[in-house]
Amino acid sequence: MKIAVIGLGKAGLPIASVIADSGFEVVGVDIDERKCEGINKGENPIPEEMGLDVLIKRHGGKDLIATANYEDAKECEVFIIIVPLFTDENHIPDYRIMESAFRNVGRLLKKGDLVVLETSVSPGTTEERARKWLEEESGLKLGEFYLAHSPERIMTGFSVSRLKEFPKVVGGADRESGEKALEIYKKFVPNVHLVSSARVAEFIKLIEGCYRDVNIGLANELLKIADELGVDFYEAREYANHEYCQIHLPSTGVGGHCIPVYPWFLIKEMEKREKFDHARLLRTSRELNDEMVGYWAEKIVLECMGLNKPLNEVKICVKGITFREGVKELYHSRNLALVKLLMRKGLNVYVYDELFTEDEVGEMGLMWIEPEDADLVFDCFGLKMERGQCQLGR
Amino acid sequence: MKIAVIGLGKAGLPIASVIADSGFEVVGVDIDERKCEGINKGENPIPEEMGLDVLIKRHGGKDLIATANYEDAKECEVFIIIVPLFTDENHIPDYRIMESAFRNVGRLLKKGDLVVLETSVSPGTTEERARKWLEEESGLKLGEFYLAHSPERIMTGFSVSRLKEFPKVVGGADRESGEKALEIYKKFVPNVHLVSSARVAEFIKLIEGCYRDVNIGLANELLKIADELGVDFYEAREYANHEYCQIHLPSTGVGGHCIPVYPWFLIKEMEKREKFDHARLLRTSRELNDEMVGYWAEKIVLECMGLNKPLNEVKICVKGITFREGVKELYHSRNLALVKLLMRKGLNVYVYDELFTEDEVGEMGLMWIEPEDADLVFDCFGLKMERGQCQLGR
Numbered sequence: 082m083k084i085a086v087i088g089l090g091k092a093g094l095p096i097a098s099v100i101a102d103s104g105f106e107v108v109g110v111d112i113d114e115r116k117c118e119g120i121n122k123g124e125n126p127i128p129e130e131m132g133l134d135v136l137i138k139r140h141g142g143k144d145l146i147a148t149a150n151y152e153d154a155k156e157c158e159v160f161i162i163i164v165p166l167f168t169d170e171n172h173i174p175d176y177r178i179m180e181s182a183f184r185n186v187g188r189l190l191k192k193g194d195l196v197v198l199e200t201s202v203s204p205g206t207t208e209e210r211a212r213k214w215l216e217e218e219s220g221l222k223l224g225e226f227y228l229a230h231s232p233e234r235i236m237t238g239f240s241v242s243r244l245k246e247f248p249k250v251v252g253g254a255d256r257e258s259g260e261k262a263l264e265i266y267k268k269f270v271p272n273v274h275l276v277s278s279a280r281v282a283e284f285i286k287l288i289e290g291c292y293r294d295v296n297i298g299l300a301n302e303l304l305k306i307a308d309e310l311g312v313d314f315y316e317a318r319e320y321a322n323h324e325y326c327q328i329h330l331p332s333t334g335v336g337g338h339c340i341p342v343y344p345w346f347l348i349k350e351m352e353k354r355e356k357f358d359h360a361r362l363l364r365t366s367r368e369l370n371d372e373m374v375g376y377w378a379e380k381i382v383l384e385c386m387g388l389n390k391p392l393n394e395v396k397i398c399v400k401g402i403t404f405r406e407g408v409k410e411l412y413h414s415r416n417l418a419l420v421k422l423l424m425r426k427g428l429n430v431y432v433y434d435e436l437f438t439e440d441e442v443g444e445m446g447l448m449w450i451e452p453e454d455a456d457l458v459f460d461c462f463g464l465k466m467e468r469g470q471c472q473l474g475r
Numbered sequence: 476m477k478i479a480v481i482g483l484g485k486a487g488l489p490i491a492s493v494i495a496d497s498g499f500e501v502v503g504v505d506i507d508e509r510k511c512e513g514i515n516k517g518e519n520p521i522p523e524e525m526g527l528d529v530l531i532k533r534h535g536g537k538d539l540i541a542t543a544n545y546e547d548a549k550e551c552e553v554f555i556i557i558v559p560l561f562t563d564e565n566h567i568p569d570y571r572i573m574e575s576a577f578r579n580v581g582r583l584l585k586k587g588d589l590v591v592l593e594t595s596v597s598p599g600t601t602e603e604r605a606r607k608w609l610e611e612e613s614g615l616k617l618g619e620f621y622l623a624h625s626p627e628r629i630m631t632g633f634s635v636s637r638l639k640e641f642p643k644v645v646g647g648a649d650r651e652s653g654e655k656a657l658e659i660y661k662k663f664v665p666n667v668h669l670v671s672s673a674r675v676a677e678f679i680k681l682i683e684g685c686y687r688d689v690n691i692g693l694a695n696e697l698l699k700i701a702d703e704l705g706v707d708f709y710e711a712r713e714y715a716n717h718e719y720c721q722i723h724l725p726s727t728g729v730g731g732h733c734i735p736v737y738p739w740f741l742i743k744e745m746e747k748r749e750k751f752d753h754a755r756l757l758r759t760s761r762e763l764n765d766e767m768v769g770y771w772a773e774k775i776v777l778e779c780m781g782l783n784k785p786l787n788e789v790k791i792c793v794k795g796i797t798f799r800e801g802v803k804e805l806y807h808s809r810n811l812a813l814v815k816l817l818m819r820k821g822l823n824v825y826v827y828d829e830l831f832t833e834d835e836v837g838e839m840g841l842m843w844i845e846p847e848d849a850d851l852v853f854d855c856f857g858l859k860m861e862r863g864q865c866q867l868g869r
Contacts, residue, residue, distance in 0.1 A: 204704045204706065205704070247717070248714070248717055250714045274714055276710060276711075276714055277707065277710060278706075280704065280705070280706055281706050281707065281710055281711055281714075284701065284704065284706045284711045285711045285714050285715045286715075288697050288711060288712075288715050288722060289715050289720045291693065291697065292693065292715070292720050292721070292722050293719075293720070295689065295690075295693050295756075296689075296690070298756050299685065299686065299689050299756055302753065302754065302755065302756045302757065303682050303685065305750075305753045306741050306744075306745060306753055306754065307678060309745065309748060309750055309753060310598045310599070310674065310678065310744070311674070312598065312672075312674055312675050312678045313671065313675065316670060316671060316675055317670075317675055317678045317679045317682060318682075320642065320644045320668055320670055320679050321679045321680075321682050321683050321686070323641070323642055325687075326683045326686050326687070327686070327721060328682060328686050347700050350700075350704070351700060351703065354703060356699075356703055358766075359696065359699045359700055359703060360696065360700065361696065361759055361762075361763060362689075362692050362693055362696045362756070362759050362760060362763055363696065365755055365756050365759045366756060368755075369755060369756055372752075
């Protein structure tokens, strides 16, 4: 059985590699031809992904053929679609990439084939949009092909081990599709569970993200309160947490493609249905987390005022601009938002990030600085403020 | 060393008993003379508290002397204050009971004595109010006596085992007080930790409550969304939860003396300081949880409309009126609030609760019914709606 994986990004490539490593022939489809060439030479385009190097070296160009051409996947019987879903500034998903992937797969679809969507989506997307796209292009009806949702549950950096250890769910657009998807997934994912529908599987992934977002929001709110009360939040958290209490860590907010996006799927869906009171906590958390940059900017300004320099001459270094520590990704990075907010205030802001070169930073229109040359360093991941060497030396 | 425990309620009596069982002479002070008499005869006034019967039988009237007279505690060197703190309809604490307890203890206070507040309070209460009350009555200054906070962390029904197993924190009004309290508490609580101040200890207890309230709020919000989407919330929750995701159980809201009260301590403190944006998530969760009765009332009405009877003739049985299952306590019970809301809507509402007799229910101005005699039964703890026998028989 040949399996196609559509989308070889940070989520798709690990799963394609794990499937190849389970003994299947995999055709990976990605629009990036250069990336495909590299993979076929055994080169790993996501070096920070632990365990991926060895899998790509072992299977790239052999059991895992990367291609930009859907036609190369025409002999596949299983199509796993794991393409990005971007949202606009109103948090409305832009389905164009996904629709294109489904329509391309639809053109190859044969009776008895299985299509599984792994991208996290608003509940109903698999049963409605995806089914429609496939039926329109293939001329087949659901029942003649199988369609299911199995949300990816990876975490960049740990995707390979996550796939091997983490519980995964599958839900079908109809009962047979769920059972078929379970049967296939069991062959390469050890811990997989069938749920009653694709819609339930979609919902499961979103509420995991909501749990994280709300709990990070709670940590951020409690940090603000602790600061106001003169209490060390971290000390309090250490002793508050136990079996029944898991207060999260505070932050500059929540970035990346996942957690800050998923709650909006549910918020917008409720608004569309005029259930405005059904997503108040989700919305409050989203806003609270997004506004944390304002809180930190104020703290930074207050700290600058303690330095013996005119405010707009203080060299501020924002250390760490990626959305998460150790992952070279800036999507919805609140650290980058903090830099821009400080710039808009007219402050003298520089950045430092060990994942970026001075040139890369310059290309973003930002100024690079070594932390020791700054008057004040704000560590975005440690949430610590330190006076730079040049201040300490005085 | 003799130890006084002021307040022999649901929190105080278990700790007094555990201390007596650790080999200390305990004087328990409570205004309820009849309760004191019973305890001294070995009778347990909180039968639902597991393991308490045997302790009261063993120590009541012997190592644990219950009394309504503070004078009987004058030889004690340690005073543990664990009295209720009620809040008014604006969520402002009424300190009168607590102040009276502290002033009575203050009159007995000798140099070197230790006073520990166990009641959960707004941060700063121990260092400010409690210290002032004690200093005014005793004529001593902090330093001549010790003062600390160690928030009770019990759960009614499991208090004895909680005290033996659960981590407990102590924080002093000054450094020496914290160390002194730790030294004493270690003698009867196995798992106790010193934190840097009474204020931190107060904060720790409150944020545990906030974590619970916000996460119950999240579960309630996700349940509403799931219902709207036609997804089984419980199925989704089962598969969403794992090591990093602990979605709580939904409910009719959050009742009792603890969780619905503590967030307000922080919300009101932030409002007093004009930090209106510092407790938005806490406030949203509080409101969301309190308003869940409206959600359930609507569901009940919708279900009634499916019965072949005029709406105001449908016999609705609300099953379970206590704030928590198995605990005979109605304080801020949302189930009772639900009953009253349905009554205000002009519906024909009855209650059933196995912890109450028909007479007790009647004294509350409510009507009793056996579930099998109702047309519709709403189970407040299982959140299930069932047509009564008389409907099913048709």
